[in-house]
Amino acid sequence: MNVDEMRFRKTIRALREQQELREILGVQAGESMIDAAKRMRKELERLNKKVKRENPCNR
Structure with missing residues (x-):
């Protein structure tokens, strides 16, 4: 396997x-991946918070 083939495989894997x-x-x-990650974090x-409010074991 030559260097170009290795670079190609590495690029494909990253993609x-x-x-x-x-x-x-x-x-x-x-949307950027950063914005999507921020949106996902807010949703999580x-x-x-919702689970903590509704879970009777947390009291």
């Missing part, structure tokens, strides 16, 4: 990982 992240974060059209914090 696949980036695509997986986009799918996990639910990136919308025209909101859900976490």
Whole structure:
């Protein structure tokens, strides 16, 4: 395997990982991955507060 082939494989792997992240974060059209991550974090914090309020074991 030559150097160019190794670089190509590394690039393809990085692109696949980036695509997986986009799918996990639910990136919308025209939105950056950072904005999507911030949106996801806010949503998780909101859900976490909701669960804490509704969970009787936390009292």
